[in-house]
Amino acid sequence: MIITYNPIGIIHSPFKELTSMPIQPASDTSGPGSVEIFAPYIEGLMDLEGFSHVILLYHMHEVRDVTLAVTPFLDSVPRGIFATRAPSRPNPIGLSVVELVRIEGDTLHVENLDVLDGTPLLDLKPYVPEFDHKVDASIGWLERVKGNVKGTISDDRFK
């Protein structure tokens, strides 16, 4: 079974290369940017402005390799790819919850982007804590490195 999608938009960001990028929206270096929605889909933005945060699902188009065991930016030993948020996934779908500042026509102005400039957007969903937040979730190997995400930037390991 092969699943095919067409991008619904494109993400514009200050990050032009896969190195020296913020590794998550929660990183100190994440930045402002915009999400351009292609003309056929603009009608779908109705009512979105009332939400403070949106979930971006995007295709990490510059990631070439699939590695099932990866050494994540936040650790020094290999972890299973599905126990990390590293980009070298079998299906390189990225997920970022970003702050929605305002919408102007076909453009969403957002904060806290951690996405490469020119990334194709697959889907856009409203962030709803009642649906998406799990209180007291435990986080496995990440427990030990919690807090380090703010100051960590990417290197060339997934280039």
Next chain:
Amino acid sequence: MIITYNPIGIIHSPFKELTSMPIQPASDTSGPGSVEIFAPYIEGLMDLEGFSHVILLYHMHEVRDVTLAVTPFLDSVPRGIFATRAPSRPNPIGLSVVELVRIEGDTLHVENLDVLDGTPLLDLKPYVPEFDHKVDASIGWLERVKGNVKGTISDDRFK
């Protein structure tokens, strides 16, 4: 630009039809089920067991129509599709944060599933509150119907 993905697994759930399903993992009627990971990807499950919750990204294979304005299960007036979590999206990618009970070989046993039986899995990510939770997020039109998600089930509107 056409983006192609191959499923990495399949979701097994008690829900055999698109009607009368829980509309979110937070619904009272969401249930236990399992996620089967295909053989080539099992190595990627290493270290996942320490996480209490996982994010499932899946292809909603039974949803046929794309509707840019939809009347969501939780409301009585049409909303822009990107301001809802309704399935009739241009790219029908579903997102559910579910509880990971245990892993046995190629199978993740999970709770709080709201996914149709037989749904192809696209990606699996660890749920990390530091990355994914935004405190005090505002939720637009959903503010008024907050709390109703627990008791609401699907009907045939997205069949």
